[in-house]
Amino acid sequence: MNRANSKELALLIDACKNGVEKAQLQLYQLYYKAMFNTAFRIVKEDALAEDIMQESFLAAFEKLDQYKAEVSFGAWLKKIVINKSIAEYRKKVKENWLSIDESRVQEPINDQSREDHTDKTKWIYAKIKSLNERYAMTLTLNLIEGYDYKEIAEILEITEGNSRTLLSRAKDKLRTEITNDPQWKKIS
Numbered sequence: 047m048n049r050a051n052s053k054e055l056a057l058l059i060d061a062c063k064n065g066v067e068k069a070q071l072q073l074y075q076l077y078y079k080a081m082f083n084t085a086f087r088i089v090k091e092d093a094l095a096e097d098i099m100q101e102s103f104l105a106a107f108e109k110l111d112q113y114k115a116e117v118s119f120g121a122w123l124k125k126i127v128i129n130k131s132i133a134e135y136r137k138k139v140k141e142n143w144l145s146i147d148e149s150r151v152q153e154p155i156n157d158q159s160r161e162d163h164t165d166k167t168k169w170i171y172a173k174i175k176s177l178n179e180r181y182a183m184t185l186t187l188n189l190i191e192g193y194d195y196k197e198i199a200e201i202l203e204i205t206e207g208n209s210r211t212l213l214s215r216a217k218d219k220l221r222t223e224i225t226n227d228p229q230w231k232k233i234s
Contacts (some may be wrong), residue, residue, distance in 0.1 A: 055119060063110050072090060074103055077120060081127045087186045088131035089138070090175075098134055102127040128191065135183075173223050181216035205212055 048113035055076075062070030081102060106113075106123050113122055174185050187193045187201060199209035224230050 056115070059110065059119060061115065062107060070107055074094065075118075077123055078103075080120065081123060084124055084127045084191065085131045087190060088128065088183060089135050094134065094138075095131075098130045099127065105130070124191070128187070132183075132201060133196050169229065170224065171229070173220060175221070177219055180212060181219055184209075184212050184216045185220060 047202050058069050058073055058076075079101060082095055082099045083101070085098040087090065087099065098113055102123065106126055108125075112118065174182055174189075176182075177185070184198060184202070187198050193201065195209045195213065196206050198204075198213065199206040201213075202209065204212070
């Protein structure tokens with residue numbers, strides 16, 4: 047299903063607020079791939095990302111009356127997904143359930159925006175994932191999800207100054223990792 051225009055989307059959201067299941071399914075179909083990809087980039091597990099995406103949609107439908115259209119619906123939904131993903135990530139780390147295999151990089155589900163990945167983009171994405179977890183998460187939130195320092199600080203529950211420092215160090219580390227890799231010269 048193609049992205050709905052703003053008027054169609056507003057009508058769809060109104061129908062969802064009224065509990066129309068068909069409208070909820072249509073809204074789900076519009077956003078599920080992007081929301082799965084968002085969750086996956088944080089938790090790095092297919093099944094867990096799927097669960098988070100499903101829970102996020104349920105939460106969004108329950109809180110739909112709180113959506114005021116001050117931001118796009120996709121941005122509002124993405125914030126729910128990111129918050130749930132980070133909460134789940136923290137829970138797994140705290141309980142030592144999350145094992146990170148930095149030598150294995152999984153690609154998210156393909157959608158139109160991902161179909162034209164080049165080898166270079168995939169390689170850089172793999173480099174981001176090979177960084178330590180805080181750097182990888184910060185870079186993902188900034189470079190891929192488009193969040194600024196303040197939003198990253200809120201999401202990660204750190205100060206804005208720490209957010210700036212963390213992002214700066216993560217970018218420096220990524221730059222070093224890329225430029226010191228002999229493969230960079232082959233693909234650049």
